[in-house]
Amino acid sequence: MRTTILTVASVMTMMMSSCTGGDQLNHNHPPVARLEISPSFVPKGRSTEVLLDASRSCDELDSPEGCGEEGAPPRTTCPGGVKFDWAMGGAFQVVSSADGGSKVTVNLTAEKPVEVILTVTDCDGRATTIHRWIGITL
Secondary structure (H helix, E strand, O other), rough: OOOOEEOOHHHHOOOOOOOOOHHHHHHHHOOOOOEEEOOOOEEOOOEEEEEOOOOOOOOOOHHHHHOOOOOOOOOOOOOOEEEEEEEEEEEEEEEEEHHHEEEEEEEEEEOEEEEEEEEEEOOOEEEEEEEEEEEEEE
């Protein structure tokens, strides 16, 4: 399977905010990566817009003030700085990117399930990578 790294004009790798220093750097915990995909299944061979949403990802242990409380929506930025690196297989085109690269819309045409790889990196260089799949309907 061919995996393509999304690097269109640095749209996929953006800092949500700058590293603010202070005692958050002493903790050095990796960020929490969360990914929602909508729709999670696409029709085989038909072009479909898919939203990749990692906006709930954040540096929860080092910068908890940047994360939402249980059941509440998270803040849109994490003070410790979080960047998003996306990779995926299949034939796709980036349609848009929002919220510092945490939300990406792609136009996807797939003949088989497509792997989506998200790496969330905090300002101390710690990273968490998760893998999800977009399924196919016949």
